[in-house]
Amino acid sequence: MKTAKFQLETLTCPSCIKKIEGTLSKMDGVENVKVLFHASKVKTQFDESTVQAEELKETIRKLGYPVLSTKVS
Amino acid sequence: MFQWVHQQTNRLTLFSGILLAIAFVSYFLHYHALQQSALITATIIAGVPIALKAYQSLCMKAFSIDLLVTIAVIAALFIGEYVESAVVTFLFLFGAYLEARTLKKTRSSIRELTEMAPQEAIVKRNGKELTVSVEEVEEGDRVIIRSGSKIPVDGSILTGAATLNEAAVTGESVPVKKKQNDNVFSGTMVDNGYIEMTAEKVGEDTTFAKIIELVEEAQESKSKTQQFLDKFANVYTPAVVVISALVFLITRDLHLAIIFLVVACPGALVIGAPVSNVAGIGNGAKKGVLVKGGDVMDRFSKVDTLVFDKTGTLTKGKPEVTDIKTFQGYGVNDVLRLVAIGETLSEHHLGQTIVTEAKKRELPMDSSPEDGEVIKGNGIRAIVEGTPLLVGNKALMKAEHLNIPNNVLEYAIMQEKKGNTAIYAAIHGEVVAVISIADQIREDAIPALHELRQHGIQKIVMLTGDNRHTAELVATTLGLDEFHAEQLPADKVAFINKLQKDGHIVAMAGDGINDAPAIATADIGVAMGEGGTDVSMETADLVLMADKLMQFSHAYSLSKATMRNMKQNMYFAVGIVFVLLLGVLMGGIHLASGMLIHEASVLLVILNAMRLTRYHRQPKTQEPPAVLQPA
Secondary structure, eight states: OOEEEESSSSOOOTTHHHHHHHHHHHHTEEEEEEEEEETEEEEEEETTOOOOHHEEEEEEEHHOEEEEEEOOO | OOHHHHTTTTHHHHHHHHHHHHHHHHHHTTTTHHHHHHHHHHHHHHHHHHHHHHHHHHHTTOOOHHHHHHHHHHHHHTTTTTHHHHHHHHHHHHHHHHHHHHHHHHHHHHHHHHTSOOEEEEETTTTTTEEEGGGGGTTOOEEEEETTBBBOOEEEEEEEEEEOOOOOHSSSOOOEEOOOTOEEEEOOOOEEEEEEEEEOGGGGGSSSHHHHHHHHHOOOSSOOHHHHHHHHHHHHHHHHHHHHHHHHHHHHOHHHHHHHHTTTHHHHHHHHHHHHHHHHHHHHHHHHHHOOOOHHHHHTTTTTTTEEIHHHHHHHEEEEEEEEOOOTOHHHHHHHHHHHHHTTTTSSHHHHHHHHHHHHTTTTOOOOSSSEEETTTTEEEEETTEEEEEOOOHHHHTTTOOOOHOOOOHHHHHHHHHHEEEEEEETTTTEEEEEEEEEOOOOTTTHHHHHHHTTTTTEEEEOSSSOOHHHHHHHHHTTTTTEEOSOOOOOOHHHHHHHOOOOOOEEEEEEEEGGGHHHHHSSSSEOOOTOOOHEEEHHHHHEEETTOOOHHHHHHHHHHHHHHHHHHHHHHHHHHHHHHHHHHHOOHHHHHHHHHHHHHHHHHHHHHHHHHOOOOOOOOOOOOOOOOOOO
């Protein structure tokens, strides 16, 4: 199990939270998703054998939110 | 392609604004064709990013405000209301732009904190100095920090000394002196000096990283009001679509239906509560108080009873020399120096306190005791620089058959009544000095408790494991309502339970592990951070990073101000929705003016919350003199 933190551009609409949390949590291997709205960050816990941080990042980007930086630990 | 459009949103907003101006001018010049085409182009330019966002959310099965606006604009174009469609799209985008700008300001406190995070570090590896990024510093690295740089990781000083600004961790920008073996924290700044340190905690484990993480999480944790509003918005937005469809079906008036769609947008209602919390929590974080979330703010503002632990909370928790009185014509520093050198033999905390005091006075202590022994529980006997010394309590003096003159004894008893421990020092078999040691009350305890009472605290109680005599002294000095001495951790819990049963809302402040059960029982648990111990930071609802009781008082008035601010926002937002709906029904509000009022209300709510980021307790006209009271 790994934790990835994605820094996004400033989030302004609270509905973005649901959009991102909903989509990511439906992905295989994703255990936990939390959008830190005010910090404009997405925190995820995922199983690195089924899904990669890069794929999560791509999904977030496709939703319309460019990812500025990624931290995996 | 989507991304490109979103990145250009600001430019598109500007374009549509210019086109609107052109349309306005052509209206006066009666260029009808130009006016119409400018309006339609403006609608399309500003409408595309809104429609795209709506489409993207719809793909995720989320109803957003963008969707309401998109439907309204399409309908407006359909019935030929070009002025309205152009103004609505422009205002919506411009409003979003202003919202983002002002939201940024309410979040500024936490951003300023994260910007204090160090970026680079200089480490010494294999005798060479390397500049690396902070992430690359490993535990055990020897790190070099020069004056003007930030400390990159947590650790202790190996060599060197410096004056530090620890505001990033404690919220207090008073310079602090640190030397060998002292702990230093990531994010703090070396104002002056040079130090080499070992890295003990790196990356996400540093106190600074934990503070940021706690604050970020706190800003997300929702108060009950917020949770209710979130649920409400979930139902509300689709309901608005259904109701406006009904309005159209019943009245057959498409215009009225779309006005309804726009004015019913829940903007200010949804954002009102969270912005207040974010601004309030951010303000606290910058001043060295971690408030763990919106619900903590809510509960804390309702607290009416405070329970304090004594040692380390109301007092400093570190015994200090409060007075040294010499007799027979000896100089204070001369006696202290000799005694301190003798006490280097002793491991006893009172002996250590004397050594610390001598070091603080920068007395030269190069020599070591030539011959000495520790008389356990009583004191020491030693020969220092050829002078025979006897230092200890009254029992030791008696055991050695030394005569304590009456004036010395009277003085010592007086000091003991003030809560001190009196230590006698004899030179050449003659009692020449009394050293008083006490755990002092924090300098800011009196003004802080006074302020807390002013802001609505009705009852202040102290629970301590200490003896009754010392407890009574602290309680009287501070003017507490009640105190209970010789309390075990379980007694403290029982006492808090009883207060709660009597209908009080209780905040409990304490430091060590022995207070943890009481802190957990209270409605609000307050921990002294002492530069951040993991346990207290994680279990408490509120952490005072610099151990200042004034921070506690600030947090209390801040929580009240935050709740006030949130209520103002809620009343305002609900009021505006009613006014708008009423206006629509009376026919006095059009699409464009409805949008204007809607956006203005969202901005007002954010601006109101922004006041909290600058919130400061009323500056006192006069600082009370910092009198050190022995406990």
